[in-house]
Amino acid sequence: MPREVGGRRGECCVSAMIRDVAKAANVSPSTVSRAFTMPELLRADTRERVLAAAAKLGYQPNRAARGLITGRTGNIGVIVPDLANPFYPAVLKGAQARARESDYSVFLADAEEDPGLEVELIKAMAKQVDGVVLCSSRASAGVLTDIANDTALVLLNRRISGVPAVVMDNAGGARQAVVHLAALGHRRVAYLDGPASSWSNKGRRRGVKTHGAAHGLDIVELGPFPPTFEGGLLAADLSLAANVTAVIAYNDLVALGVISRLKDRSVGVPEDVSVIGFDDIPMAQMSVPALTTVSLPGERAGRLAIDVLNGEIGNRLRDEEGPVRGALPTSLIVRSSTAPPRS
Amino acid sequence: MPREVGGRRGECCVSAMIRDVAKAANVSPSTVSRAFTMPELLRADTRERVLAAAAKLGYQPNRAARGLITGRTGNIGVIVPDLANPFYPAVLKGAQARARESDYSVFLADAEEDPGLEVELIKAMAKQVDGVVLCSSRASAGVLTDIANDTALVLLNRRISGVPAVVMDNAGGARQAVVHLAALGHRRVAYLDGPASSWSNKGRRRGVKTHGAAHGLDIVELGPFPPTFEGGLLAADLSLAANVTAVIAYNDLVALGVISRLKDRSVGVPEDVSVIGFDDIPMAQMSVPALTTVSLPGERAGRLAIDVLNGEIGNRLRDEEGPVRGALPTSLIVRSSTAPPRS
DNA sequence: ATGAAAGCGCTAACAC
DNA sequence: GTGTTAGCGCTTTCAT
Numbered sequence: 237m238p239r240e241v242g243g244r245r246g247e248c249c250v251s252a253m254i255r256d257v258a259k260a261a262n263v264s265p266s267t268v269s270r271a272f273t274m275p276e277l278l279r280a281d282t283r284e285r286v287l288a289a290a291a292k293l294g295y296q297p298n299r300a301a302r303g304l305i306t307g308r309t310g311n312i313g314v315i316v317p318d319l320a321n322p323f324y325p326a327v328l329k330g331a332q333a334r335a336r337e338s339d340y341s342v343f344l345a346d347a348e349e350d351p352g353l354e355v356e357l358i359k360a361m362a363k364q365v366d367g368v369v370l371c372s373s374r375a376s377a378g379v380l381t382d383i384a385n386d387t388a389l390v391l392l393n394r395r396i397s398g399v400p401a402v403v404m405d406n407a408g409g410a411r412q413a414v415v416h417l418a419a420l421g422h423r424r425v426a427y428l429d430g431p432a433s434s435w436s437n438k439g440r441r442r443g444v445k446t447h448g449a450a451h452g453l454d455i456v457e458l459g460p461f462p463p464t465f466e467g468g469l470l471a472a473d474l475s476l477a478a479n480v481t482a483v484i485a486y487n488d489l490v491a492l493g494v495i496s497r498l499k500d501r502s503v504g505v506p507e508d509v510s511v512i513g514f515d516d517i518p519m520a521q522m523s524v525p526a527l528t529t530v531s532l533p534g535e536r537a538g539r540l541a542i543d544v545l546n547g548e549i550g551n552r553l554r555d556e557e558g559p560v561r562g563a564l565p566t567s568l569i570v571r572s573s574t575a576p577p578r579s
Numbered sequence: 580m581p582r583e584v585g586g587r588r589g590e591c592c593v594s595a596m597i598r599d600v601a602k603a604a605n606v607s608p609s610t611v612s613r614a615f616t617m618p619e620l621l622r623a624d625t626r627e628r629v630l631a632a633a634a635k636l637g638y639q640p641n642r643a644a645r646g647l648i649t650g651r652t653g654n655i656g657v658i659v660p661d662l663a664n665p666f667y668p669a670v671l672k673g674a675q676a677r678a679r680e681s682d683y684s685v686f687l688a689d690a691e692e693d694p695g696l697e698v699e700l701i702k703a704m705a706k707q708v709d710g711v712v713l714c715s716s717r718a719s720a721g722v723l724t725d726i727a728n729d730t731a732l733v734l735l736n737r738r739i740s741g742v743p744a745v746v747m748d749n750a751g752g753a754r755q756a757v758v759h760l761a762a763l764g765h766r767r768v769a770y771l772d773g774p775a776s777s778w779s780n781k782g783r784r785r786g787v788k789t790h791g792a793a794h795g796l797d798i799v800e801l802g803p804f805p806p807t808f809e810g811g812l813l814a815a816d817l818s819l820a821a822n823v824t825a826v827i828a829y830n831d832l833v834a835l836g837v838i839s840r841l842k843d844r845s846v847g848v849p850e851d852v853s854v855i856g857f858d859d860i861p862m863a864q865m866s867v868p869a870l871t872t873v874s875l876p877g878e879r880a881g882r883l884a885i886d887v888l889n890g891e892i893g894n895r896l897r898d899e900e901g902p903v904r905g906a907l908p909t910s911l912i913v914r915s916s917t918a919p920p921r922s
Numbered sequence: 923a924t925g926a927a928a929g930c931g932c933t934a935a936c937a938c
Numbered sequence: 939g940t941g942t943t944a945g946c947g948c949t950t951t952c953a954t
Contacts, residue, residue, distance in 0.1 A: 251729065253947060264925045269949055279923060299707055300643040300652065301947035304930045309643065311686075311707075319672040320861075322665060329662040332689050341704065343654075344687040346675050361684065364642055364654075386594065465861070492865055518663075518808070522835055524867035596931060607941045612933055622939060644931035647946045926953080929945105937942075 252293035261289035272297060312545060313343040313361040313368035314538075315354060321463065321489060322517040323534050327371055327392065330538025338546055340366075349463075351375040351433065355383070362387045369541040370394070374433040390545045392537055394435040402541045402564065406436050406514075409530035409566035410443025413484050413512045416528070416568055418451040421576045422482040422510065428471045428494070429459030430486030437486055440514060444484055456480055461490060468493015476501070481509060481577035488513035488520045488529055495523060495573065506575035516569055525572035533564050540564070595636035604632035615640060655888060656686040656704040656711035657881075658697060664806065664832060665860040666877050670714055670735065673881025681889055683709075692806075694718040694776065698726070705730045712884040713737070717776040733888045735880055737778040745884045745907065749779050749857075752873035752909035753786025756827050756855045759871070759911055761794040763919045765825040765853065771814045771837070772802030773829030780829055783857060787827055799823055804833060811836015819844070824852060824920035831856035831863045831872055838866060838916065849918035859912055868915035876907050883907070 258265045263286060270277050271286040278286070289295075303309040314331050316324040328344065335342045343361055347354040351374040361368055367388030373380060377396045383389055384399045391401035417425055427444045430437040441457065448455040456478045461467035468490040475483050475494065485491035491513030495505050505511055505525055513520060516531035601608045606629060613620050614629040621629070632638075646652040657674050659667040671687065678685045686704055690697040694717040704711055710731030716723060720739045726732055727742045734744040760768055770787045773780040784800065791798040799821045804810035811833040818826050818837065828834035834856030838848050848854055848868055856863060859874035 254949095255947085265947090266926080266949075267924060270924085273949075277923075282923080296702075296706060297949095298647075298947050300646050301930090302949070303643050304641075304647065304932090304947080305949050307930085314687075319668045319675070322668070322861075325662045325665070325668040328687070329689055332662070332687060336688070336700075341686050341707065342688075343684050344657075344671070344675060345679070345684075346672055357679075359639075363639060364684065465865075496865065518665075519862045519865055522808075522839065522862055522866055597933095598931085608931090609933075609942080610940060613940085616933075620939070625939080640933095641931050644946090645933070647931085647948090648933050650946085924954085926951105928949105928951085930948090930950105932946090933944105934946105935942100935944085938940085 252290075252295040254295070254297070256293055257286065257290045257295045260293060261286045269297075309364055309366050310340055311343055311365040312340045312542065313345065313358070313365040314371070315345045315347055315357055315361075315368060315373075316371045317347050317349045317354075317374065318463075319346045321487070322519065323487070323515045323532070324371060326517075326534035327538040327541075330535035330540075331369055331542050332538075334539040334542040338542065340542070347374075349374065349431070351379075355379055358383055358387070358389075367545040369538075369545060372434060372436060374431060376433075388545060390541050392541050400544050402537050402544060403562070404436075404532050404537060405563040405566045406439030407443030407446070408563070409514060409532070409568065410440045410484070411447040412566075412568035413530055414444055414447040414451060414453065416570065416574065417482050417484075417510065417512070418453060420482075420510065420574060422453065423577075424454040424456065424480045425482040425484060426456045426458050426475045426478050426480040428461055428468075428475070428483060428485045428490055429457060430461065430463045430490070432460050434463070434486075436514075440484075440486065459486070461486070463487050463490060465489050465493040465496070468495075469497045472497030472501070475509070476503065482512070482574070483509060484512045486514065488515040488517045488527060491527055491529065491573075492519060492523055495525070495527070506573050508578060510574040510577070512568075512574060520569075521571065523573075528571045528574040529569055530566050531569050532566055537564055595633075595638040597638070597640070599636055600629065600633045600638045603636060604629045612640075652707055652709050653683055654686055654708040655683045655885065656688065656701070656708040657714070658688045658690055658700055658704075658711060658716075659714045660690050660692045660697075660717065661806075662689045664830070665862065666830070666858045666875070667714060669860075669877035670881040670884075673878035673883075674712055674885050675881075677882040677885040681885065683885070690717075692717065692774070694722075698722055701726055701730070701732075710888045712881075712888060715777060715779060717774060719776075731888060733884050735884050743887050745880050745887060746905070747779075747875050747880060748906040748909045749782030750786030750789070751906070752857060752875070752911065753783045753827070754790040755909075755911035756873055757787055757790040757794060757796065759913065759917065760825050760827075760853065760855070761796060763825075763853065763917060765796065765920050767797040767799065767823045768825040768827060769799045769801050769818045769821050769823040771804055771811075771818070771826060771828045771833055772800060773804065773806045773810075773833070775803050777806070777829075779857075783827075783829065802829070804829070806830050806833060808832050808836040808839070811838075812840045815840030815844070818852070819846065825855070825917070826852060827855045829857065831858040831860045831870060834870055834872065834916075835862060835866055838868070838870070849916050851921060853917040853920070855911075855917060863912075864914065866916075871914045871917040872912055873909050874912050875909055880907055 345357040371392040373394045461471045472494040513529040520527040597608045688700040714735040804814045815837040856872040863870040
């Protein structure tokens, strides 16, 4: 139940309103407002008095009311494809922390890997946020461009002409994975596709193929598979049938699924098949064998996305599609799931 | 950049406003408003006309403005202690999904296991939400009671006199763990404490002690430890020194840490030491050995918390501190980290 | 340096 | 049934 404070009128709101403070400090509401938004315009003593009164009454400006007039809400939205993939909580953690530092609150939504829902969520959010960070969007470029037109939008791990984005160097990570495998002596390796609409998947696949060819590897493309542990279970059998000695999975969840299924089928990892993932989720180091994986700076990307949204970095990254510039570095973490192929 | 639409006035807002729709449908703004909030009061054809116009213009009511007058924001807040603990993304996923179903948006904040921050976050949120779900709060009962006084609050895994809560049956889970260990033949087992301010920890500890005694077990209490993998690393050595044959950890993260450290010290799990966790996070089934753990219905609890907030369940759970009623059931999942003690 | 008044987009009384 | 009026809590010209 709201607790009334001073007002003689409707007794509407939780805690004090600007009028209460004004009265207590013997000034007009405008002055109180200024004390918060343009303190330098007030005489020092008035400011003190107002601030003191505000503090005593526990007054905090109503952001909704303020937003109505300023056009800024003080909120930002973050949309992720699946909270159950540990990579996104990491991004979210970074984003939320950074948002808070710049005095923003964050709206969260889980798009459940569904492009339709994604768009719906973004539209529902648009009215109440100053901008949204959209992670690994599965929506079409056209739709996103439209949205970016009337909503401040920052893409994370997705790049579209003219829309600001924070991306990670997927192809570079893929290169490192391929080089590692080649050095180990592998000659035939599978790439396990993630969602067809995933931009990250494209980059990873491209990296694997390009650098695989450059290193004389046979690259077998399998999938697409759901980007989940279950997807990996599925992929394992296909990989075995494809007669490869190593597998690069779309992400860690899939890689972990592959390892699990391989184990069930008594195929040794890494003796019989090497496995590499992407993301470096916490599980990756706990699995047995510990997973060799391309580490992505999720939390950092989350923070950066907020900065971009804040315009602190602004259009630095707003270049056209093409050679990826400004991509966050990725790095291969070699653990125990990779080894030379059985000769 | 906001895109202007119809207004002759200030060109303020993204997309259409109520006046634009009113004009397009040849009705007054009130009628448009009613078409959305009390459709049955309008003549069918007017309603159609208005809705059509609204759809064509892509109009959606500004929730901030609406909230200003109705006193309802359509937002709910969720605060978790640590997004990096996979248990909370699960809760969050449930809460967000359920919130969406009832047309609420969710504000998210990560309290970083800090009671001070928690309170600060809740206060900052209070103005812009209709209620908040506070997960595993570490704040004091007094502070929380105060907050519950002027903010609709639902506690999750925390019980305080007079504050609605969704809780899980920690003691019951602990009982199952103890019974399992006793049946296996263990006689001396350690309980690894989580945060001292954690309500869940209290329940688990109490369950272990009570039922341990009832089953003639020696219970050694160790800790508290941070509720993380690192905390488990720490706890493992102390457990070894305590000369127990089994360990019940505060949560899965800690249990996993224990297993990892034990492995490093060449202590076999489960041959030398059995390990049980709480939560059943996804990692639990992937670890080697797979972790025996008390499964908690996190996602379900998240959904339920929203329902309670919605008043759909209302004060059903609002009973006094004491015998826990309405606690969500927990169940022991036996996997490979428990076995009879070395004789 | 401060106050008065207008109004953000919407809904809720109250007319008609 | 539908329009008119007032006003949510705040900021912002415009006076003074």
